[in-house]
Amino acid sequence: EKTTISVIKADIGSLAGHHTVHPDCMAAASRVLAEGKREGVIEDFYVTHVGDDLVLIMTHRKGKDNKDVHTLAWNAFKEATKVSKELGLYAAGQDLLSDAFSGNVRGLGPAAAEMEIVERPSEPIVIFAADKTEPGAFNLPLFRIFADPFNTAGLVIDPRLHIGFTFEVVDVFEDKGVHMNSPEEMYDILALIGTPSRYVIRRVFRKDDGRIAAVVAVERLNLIAGKYVGKDDPVMIVRAQSGFPAVGEILEPFAFPHMVAGWMRGSHFGPLMPVPVRDARPTRFDGPPRVIALGFQVKDAKLIGPSDLFDDPAFDKARQVANEVTDYIRRHGPFMPHRLDPSEMEYTTLPQVLEKLKDRFKPVKDLPEPKIKHSEMLSGTEEAHD
Ligand code: 13P
Ligand code: 13P
Ligand code: MG
Ligand code: MG
């Protein structure tokens, strides 16, 4: 019998801006999932949040993209949104883009990462969720976990990892994907995934036997909505140990707080700070971007755990570096590369500013010299220099 792990998240509104989910919203979502568990739609669930994103972690027997499971998640978000609206929370229902739900959350705003597996006798998994960033934020850590022997010792010393992994890379603009093998095509993989706004790792498979190793929710809200409606704060599931990377190898890349797109108004680069759930409340300039990691054992489709994996002083240094990088890059204010390229910004006044200036833009050679005005405020000596 197979087990499916479905992690579905949505921003349904935040207390005071965009940094946290109100406990009453979490409770409302939990009630819906508890009812779904009683009715046998799902086997188990855990509700958490990262920043202002409500994260539903569910296990069941129904496979990926199952209508009943997606309906349950949608109803949980709807109930949580109702509470958001009652409380007047900010951006209530932000990620629920459509009222016409038809059995699958994909393309409607919520992000979904799902994997169907045959459980190993012991099935450790790590669930990641990030706020104030985009799905491509997991490209760098995924490459390091599954392709970098300096990160993952198992690639060198465990025969089942030694053969390598297959990366499924999606072009989110063209809605096309490609499977590429590591280590053979390592440089080609990097040529794509080094542009994380466009080429996003969606799944990773073990080459040995084709088993799923990792899956990321790659929905890009701005592409779905046709206009920017908030960053597509992503979730990810990774299997660990016994032929997959060890939990410590899966967490290790996050000891480097790499730069990701998102942060304030979805329009700035900043370091991805690994934090325990209690610190997943990004408030400095609405950030810096955060990532949480929860470790579970999956047993007979039940969730044992979680363990809050970044709640470890060994990640203090990463948080400290992230704070230093935050001080440094913030001083760029509205300048790139802190601010994103205009094509990736949540919203911009650039078209209006250009429209306003359109008659004043001239060929450079036709630009007049400014007329010198003589001011009584100026001293005689200065005027003499004219
Ligand atoms: P144990 O010997 O504690 O099982 O550790 C194995 C392992 O995978 C450590 O990364
Ligand atoms: P979220 O995508 O997390 O809602 O962030 C929106 C925003 O504008 C933060 O400044
Ligand atoms: Mg929000
Ligand atoms: Mg968010």
Ligand code: MG
């Ligand atoms: Mg969001």
